[in-house]
Amino acid sequence: MISILPGTFKEMRSDVHTPEKYSIYQSVGDTVGPGGILRAMRTVPIYEDFTKAIRDICPDAWVINFTNPMSVCTKVLYDVFPGIKTFGCCHEVFHAQEFLCCVLKEINGINVHRSRIYTDACGVNHFTWITEAKYGNIDLLSLLPEFIDRFYEEGYFEREGQDRFAFRTDPFAYGNKVKLDLFRKYGVLAAAGDRHLAEFMPNQWYLKDPETVKEWQFGLTTVDFREKQQAERIAESIEMAEGRKEFPVVKSTEEAVDLMKALLGFQNIVSNVNMPNLGQMPQMPLGSIVETNCVFSNDQVKPVVSKPLPVTVANLVYRSCANIDATYEGIKERDLGKLYAAFVNQPLCSTLTMEQSMALFKEMCYNTREYLDDHFALDKYFK
16 A cells, blocks of 8 residues: 655645646645645655565555545556556545435435435546436435535535534535535536635635635645644654553544455455556547556456436546646656646636746746656756
């Protein structure tokens, strides 16, 4: 299993906050947008080395990737070692299933666990869309208009065990207002949390400024908060290691253990993961990394052909696929010109002039050059 932070919080601070001088606000900054591009530039060279080591030392191993940007990380694993057995694992669709459980409970009075909900989800990581959702013979998407009428304005955070108004105090929570607004616009349900979804849309929609973000009931997670949280977690880990605090043994909401059991032949399971498009999303380019349902069984993962997206949504996802592929090709070829083209084509950069976009790209590259100089000729490109 691979889960890394490519760089440190110093580099993340540049990824997230440097674009703010151009009124570009990012709620996560690790997948798309200016921050996603720079994070990918740091990550791919590291993953190239990881992949070569897997190829040379343990070519038959199954590799589960958890690192963001998920699509780019999965892309490099398959590109450097085409024979690799790997997939990218993300929990965003699980939370959408939890949200649908809340819809079912509020509208029909039925209380079930998310594992009882069937969803057909497809797209790219953090920009997947649910085209069908059922509990038994109940069409859950048909319940959404009534749910929207009741809860759209006040917000509804879906996480089990947390208050549905947690978004008022928790910077990682959200009111699902973006998700429901997109459903109103397109008729299918975006699966990721609002903080990720907002970054795939033009920056005037949901991320125009901090006041707009607040109106849409999600938060801009600052690096200061992440640094504080890291310090608290390190201190807690030391307390547990020294026996001053009990180590809680509880099952997480992730599915990695279940997926490993399936690969070992103990069960079959269907789950959404990231793999190259072999035709499971006919509307997207072959070879692009897409996220769809897959069947896990003894030593194999087989993608399931997804239902088609509405053309308007497919166009949005296609643009994301193209940007991800262009970003990877630029890094693979160490071509800063191609990377700048992918950078300026990010929806969050849609309000920048060409001069502003180049200035921002240059500043962000130099801010994180400690991780880039071995791979990119920055001074030559930005001369």
